[in-house]
Amino acid sequence: MAKKKEISVEEKLRTLFDLQLIDARIDEIRNVRGELPLEVEDLKDEVAGLNKRLEKLNIDLEGLNQNIADKKNAIEESKALIKKYNEQQKNVRNNREFNAISKEIEFQELEIELAEKHIREFKAQIEHKNEVITATQEKIEARQEHLKHKQDELDEILSETEREEKALIEKSEDFKKDIETRLVTAYERIRGSVKNGLAVVPVERGASGGSFFTIPPQVQMEIASRKKIITDEHSGRILVDSQLAEEEREKMNELFKKF
Template identity: 70%
Template sequence: MAKKTEATVEEKLRALYDLQLIHARVDTIRNVRGELPLEVEDLEDEVAGLNTRLDKLGGELSLIDDQIKAKKILIEDAKAAIKKYSEQQKNVRNNREYNSLSKEIEFQELEIQLAEKNIREFRAQIEQKNEVINTTKERLEERQKHLKHKKDELDEILAETEKEEQALLEKGEAYEEQIDERLVKAYKRIRSNVRNGLAVVAIERGASGGSFFTIPPQVQVEIAGRKKIITDEHSGRILVDEELAKEEAEKMEAIFAKL
């Protein structure tokens, strides 16, 4: 606790900027990792969708096959009926009975023609669905390979980054100990309110990093003096001079390289 009250403004600014560099690196790790799980999830959904489609097509083929079998049975029944009516015609007593049986035979022949037409249509549907199945299987195989590649990539990144992320977070906590609790809270509040998570930025070409608003020369002098905490009136970010930022960036890069 004593160290916090004795720390100079410059020391606090350096610690704040170091903390920002640590958190920016953590953000980068999470962003890289954050896109891959979504990609893997999308691929898994696509693979599941393709499998569902294949199952549905398989069910449709089975149904068509049953319909073809039913039509073949109908044809056999119609042929049997024709044979029966033809035999009956040999024993008719008058033209009326003969014509009636002729109509029955004609009807059964039409039934056979219609059933044969239906079978041809069903077979055409089978051919079309088999083409779709083959295309879907090719797509599924390609997506499964891509999914495996992405999963392997994600596992590799997780293995590489989880350890580094944990080490960075622990180091971040250590740096927070060097800063007043009030400043840490302010830093976290600013960080949560800005889009890129940068709560502490350096002056670049007379403006705060990532901003087009020029910092007045007198304020730039005060920032370079490192005697008080100064925030950007437009973004609310804490400002540090370019030289301090450069020195801390070099120092932190050396630390990061050892993690």
């Protein structure tokens, strides 16, 4: 592994502040997108779930129609048996045979009644399933329309910012290579612990950026001397003097214009 070149404390401070400006710009880009990527994914998942539900409903519908067909076939079979038994009754030799055939006819008539009852129940279920299918289809159409709107919105933002974000991420990694690992680790830890992600801030009007706590004049002089890395005792942020910050902002603004 190549050893990082030795740089002065001032150069480290400038590089850290530049890195902060780059990462802050990446944060801005991502904030513009906001929750859109998550919204798009949630809508895709919802549409997929609804389509799966619709598929199951249609399978259930096919099953119910098949059940009706089976019951109709059973009715026809029972009718055929009744006809056969009626013919047999004409040729019976005694009451016992007549009564036995009569019971068979009665059983088949009951089978027909039961099958017809089941058919009515299946038809009622089909009617309900069709209502649910219609409602589900309408919901899918509405969600797909909403998804298209959100996806178009996201695509537009991505087309405007994706190239810049990629270039900034690469530049951020390049700047990290110029700083010792210990400082990069500290920088990333501070960024992760503060709400706005600002780990390196300038001293403004006697206080660290975004803070109301005054920094003692002696410490302000040390910061301005750029001889050592000083952190804010209240927030833990790395501090730089306002002149250095202004110089680096101008430099980085020129760089950002190229992206």
